[in-house]
Each structure stands twice: as C-alpha cells, then as structure tokens.
C-alpha cells in the first residue's frame with residue numbers, strides 16, 4: 027500500500043512561503059494573535075512519470091513541473107495608467123472540507139493528521155464490490171452553508187460520477203454533483219477593510235454542491251523531492267466530504283477576491299461545518315482571472331491560479347496576474363494570454379505556468395448508480411434554518427447599529443468565538459465601547475503573547491463586564507484594571523474578589539477620606555486638585 031504509486035519524480039518540497047501581511051485582507055483579531063506558517067507546497071518534476079497523465083481530464087490533475095519562461099520574468103508590473111484602462115474579472119471555486127466525524131460514504135474517520143492510510147476501508151480504497159452509503163451529516167452541512175449563503179435549495183438533487191484517472195483516485199471516478207447541485211444562486215456580503223477604503227460588496231454564488239475528496243500523493247525523500255526515488259499514496263483523504271462553492275465572476279480586484287474568500291471561511295466557521303483552515307487544505311481556492319478593457323462586455327481569456335494557502339497570497343497572486351495580463355495587452359500581444367493553469371510562486375512573488383488547457387475536460391458524468399437521489403423534506407430544511415447562528419453579515423450590521431466604528435465591527439465579527447465573547451460581555455452588562463476596547467486591546471495582546479485563543483483563557487465574559495464597571499464607577503483605576511485583567515485571564519475568578527484579595531481598591535473609604543482630609547487641611551497640596559485627580563494619585567499607592 028505504502029508504495030502503491032511508485033514513480034520516478036522529484037519535487038522541490040518545502041518551498042518557503044513568505045509571510046507578508048502588508049496587504050492583509052483585514053485587521054482581524056486572529057491575525058493579531060498569530061501568523062501561522064503556511065504549509066509547504068510542492069510541484070512534481072516534469073520528468074515524473076505521472077506527468078504523462080497530464081492530458082487526463084480531472085479536477086485533480088497531475089501536477090507538472092512549473093515551467094518558468096523568460097517572458098514571465100520580464101513582465102513585471104504594468105504601470106498605473108495602463109492598469110486604469112482595464113478591468114479584472116475574477117471568479118473563485120472553493121473546496122471546503124467538512125468537519126464530519128466520518129467520511130462521506132463510509133464509516134472511516136475523516137480526521138486530519140492521522141498516520142498515512144490509517145483511516146481507510148474497502149469503500150474509500152475503491153475496491154470492487156463495495157457500495158457507498160451517504161453520511162447524512164454531509165447533507166446537513168450542505169444545507170447549513172447553502173442557507174447561510176441565501177441560496178435556492180434543490181429538494182431533489184442527486185450524485186453523479188465524475189470520471190478521471192489519477193493515482194490518488196483508485197475508483198477512477200469521484201462522486202460529485204453535476205447538473206443538479208443542492209444549492210444555486212446565493213450571495214456573499216462583504217465589508218471591505220477600512221484601511222483599504224472600505225465599502226460594502228455583494229458577490230454572487232453560482233452553486234454549491236457536495237462531493238468527495240480524492241487521496242493524496244506524498245513524494246518521499248529528503249527535504250527536496252528532486253532525488254526522491256518514489257511517491258506514495260495516502261488514501262486517508264479519499265472520501266472525505268467536500269462542498270464546492272462556485273462564485274459568479276463578480277470580483278474586480280485581489281482585495282475583493284481575498285475578502286470574498288475570508289468571508290466564506292468566516293461563514294463555514296460560524297455555521298460550524300469546517301475549520302476552514304487553508305494551511306491544512308480544509309479550504310482550497312482556485313481563482314479564475316481575466317482582464318478586459320473597461321466598458322467591454324466580452325470576457326477576456328481566463329487563467330486559473332492554484333496553490334494559494336493564505337488570503338494574503340491570494341491577493342498578491344491575483345494582483346500580479348492582473349498586471350501580467352494587462353502588460354501583455356499593453357504590448358499589443360493579448361493573444362499570449364492563453365487558457366492555462368498557473369501556480370503562485372511565493373519565493374519570486376509571481377505566477378508561473380503549470381499546464382495549458384487544451385480543451386474542455388470531458389469527465390463523462392453520469393448519475394451515480396450506487397446512491398439514491400437526495401430527497402430533502404422541507405421540515406428538515408426549516409429545522410436547519412431555525413438553528414443557524416447569527417451570521418457574520420447580520421452580526422456586523424448589528425454591531426454597526428450599536429455605534430461601533432467599522433474598524434471595530436470588522437475585528438470583532440471576524441472571529442466567531444471572539445464575537446460571542448463580546449456579546450456575552452454585553453449581556454453581563456458591560457459597556458459596548460469599553461468592552462470592545464478591552465477585547466481588542468489588552469485581551470488581544472495577551473492572547474497574542476501567549477499564543478492562545480479566547481476559548482483558552484479563564485477570563486469569563488461576566489468577569490470582564492464586572493471589571494469594566496469597577497473602573498467606570500471609580501472603584502479601581504484603569505491601570506489597576508489592567509493588572510486585574512491579567513489575573514483574570516490567567517487564573518479566572520471575579521474582578522471584585524481579585525481587587526479585594528490584592529488590596530487594589532482605589533480610594534477605599536478610609537484611605538480616600540484621609541486623603542481628602544489631607545487635601546483640605548494641607549498647605550502643600552494645591553486646593554485645585556479634584557476628587558478624581560486625588561483618586562488617580564491614590565491609585566499609585
């Protein structure tokens with residue numbers, strides 16, 4: 027099993043992805059907390075035997091060595107005047123890996139990170155004579171996302187076989203949905219980051235359909251694949267459920283595309299169907315880009331970009347690709363924009379040719395004969411709808427209505443757990459603006475330093491609300507409040523108990539009375555000292 031797909035191939039593994047958040051899509055709490063290392067990516071060599079399969083139609087096309095042409099290197103950034111004459115048209119196909127306990131059509135665990143081929147059975151290995159059985163949780167997840175996207179549900183959908191040959195797909199076909207997807211015609215609402223000019227956008231969703239993932243080829247040997255003697259197949263991922271979300275070509279810039287993807291990630295996390303982690307491959311985006319002269323109706327030739335493992339990389343890849351295509355127009359050579367799949371090369375910050383598309387792939391779809399139609403009861407759909415949480419867009423509008431700035435709204439609503447914590451602080455009586463400031467300020471800083479999430483700390487929403495009110499009513503100063511907060515984050519408890527236990531009360535009746543008496547009787551203290559100034563003074567002692 028381990029060496030099922032031996033081939034002589036090589037691949038520069040672990041190419042270093044560069045963190046560059048200068049164009050981060052959103053100043054989010056999570057981005058403040060940690061910058062995760064993108065997983066390594068790799069390309070197989072052109073000499074790999076598998077490259078002979080490159081003509082095979084298939085969603086999981088063989089990986090072919092990236093061909094770097096001198097023209098790619100020569101083309102840099104088109105100048106602004108030229109760029110202004112063109113408009114980019116961007117659509118995104120996203121695969122979301124569902125967080126179900128078991129795979130789509132068998133009872134194998136779908137857990138990420140298990141030993142290779144630990145989670146397999148005859149069904150997901152594609153052995154003959156096996157019958158798939160649909161995991162109802164997959165349908166539930168699809169309904170949750172489709173409803174969250176405001177899409178039209180198809181109560182009677184079906185599965186189809188998508189045929190292609192590749193070494194990580196032992197069945198020779200993928201179970202997917204073709205002409206009757208479970209959802210069509212949805213939309214995603216996005217608020218662009220304030221630092222990039224802000225603004226609200228709505229991007230259309232063409233369809234959402236259910237399908238299974240294929241396995242994975244693991245190229246072995248050293249930290250570079252070149253010189254590796256063989257590749258191995260890991261079928262743990264085979265049969266893991268996916269939702270494919272296809273957008274309308276509504277995005278016009280790298281920023282809009284990255285924000286679309288970030289909002290989709292937020293949605294899948296809010297509705298609890300996936301961790302949406304791009305580094306683990308739980309969310310994979312293929313971006314189609316073309317450019318056309320402003321005012322033109324006709325679309326230009328579209329180019330697909332793969333291999334982006336962060337929103338930041340996606341934005342930079344798209345911006346490079348727009349510039350490359352516009353440059354070709356500027357040089358009078360638009361014919362050199364060909365229908366192809368390109369890879370984003372992080373090291374050189376450019377896209378490079380992966381393979382040309384010589385025609386539409388023929389997947390020879392036909393209805394999956396081993397699975398019945400997917401027939402949904404309206405009552406089931408209604409129940410799922412009734413149990414959907416408040417969605418990011420609804421949350422942003424609510425926060426906006428509470429008087430928070432858009433900057434604060436975006437940071438707070440970005441993370442489901444953070445926004446829930448914030449909401450619970452408000453329920454416990456915390457002041458809106460002060461609660462937002464504490465969460466985005468000292469709490470976020472603590473989480474970042476300690477590499478923790480809001481769910482990992484012992485601070486309760488009630489304790490933060492109490493801390494805020496103790497500062498508001500002058501019981502403690504803001505400075506003491508910061509000390510109390512650290513104690514609450516580390517050890518939990520209530521703000522009052524910590525203040526009393528540590529003797530942090532500001533202006534306790536006796537001390538404050540003495541101080542005020544002193545102020546009135548003393549000649550060395552200026553009479554103009556206000557009570558609040560005295561309390562601030564007292565807080566230092």
Ligand SMILES: [Zn+2]
Pocket residue numbers: 129132133134145146147148149150151265
């Ligand atoms: Zn299985």
